[in-house]
Amino acid sequence: MKTFFKIIGGLILLLVVYSVIAMLAFGDNYHYEKSVVINAPKEKVWQHISSMKSFNEWNPWMDLDKNMTVTYTGTSGEVGDKYCWDSKNDDAGAGCQEIRENIANERQRTEMIFKRPFEGQALSDLVLAAEGNTTKVTWSMDTKQETWMKIMRPMMDYQMGKSYDEGFKKLKALAEK
Template identity: 35%
Template sequence: MKALKIIGIVLLTLVVILGIAVVLQPSQAHIEKSIVIDAPAEAIFPEVSQFKNFTAWSPWSKMDPEVKQTFEGEPGTVGSKMNWDGPKTGQGSQVIEAIDENKSVKCSLTFGGYDGKFYSEFILAPEGNGTKVTWTYDGANDGFGAKAMWLVMGSMMKGQYEEGLMDLKKLVEAKPAVEPIPADSTVQTQ
């Protein structure tokens, strides 16, 4: 009987600690991860602004190879959309809301079974001889359930963002460098 009482107290303590951890989660979720890529923004921008290119380095494409994706609209423009449906990633969509060529791409995200909109943004800024790429996520954690989900999903997403940025870096840096054409060059014809 004494052992059951101790087990009960331990379980109750764990539930209380977990409840406190959930309540202390932020009401506004935010992730921000960055990496410096040894390439100009012009070489990186197509990879973050065109959804078909995004799937080549996205951590979720690797996590769920059976995902079915569809694309709508003109690639790399405001309003272009990617829908996904996969056994591990679930259903959702991503739409480009704002774009500033070679500087930033902001997308709204919807996830099947969750109300509200969430946002993701890529920000490209010169850093040394390369480009610093910052990938952000923002969304509301409304209510106990959303905060409980964030307790688990937040740390998992941070790791996925880091993995995706590392794969983006490998992809871009493996491509041959494109030499810019000097402004004063002339075309010679024979």
């Protein structure tokens, strides 16, 4: 029984030490970025990125709740094009994403406002670069993290990578048709 408590005590100590180190070592700014090469010209890839409706055709987070309520406002494909989602599912939560900058066939910047399950704000960029007959798409997200969220950064990196991979897989399938 003493061995069991020593193991549990050691695990708790490791968790506390990791938490303190993570809160001190990780900065307040969180950046995640991933790229993929798509076998299609920039103009064709842009068709699937240029508006919030086209983005949501491959947005991996739309799969979290098939019953979520989505509303669109603004002019499609222009600055101010916006969608808001509301889900009873905490994995999807609630919030809005709005185009803040749109440079045709080059780059789109959006702002996300998260309402649930946690309040927050983030900027996301989709950048297209021609590579011969293919297009390199770089997708990034930047946000500020509260101190306690820094503990979850490795798990957040894992989840972001998984979600970006799912989204890129769908985007490739659409753009390479």
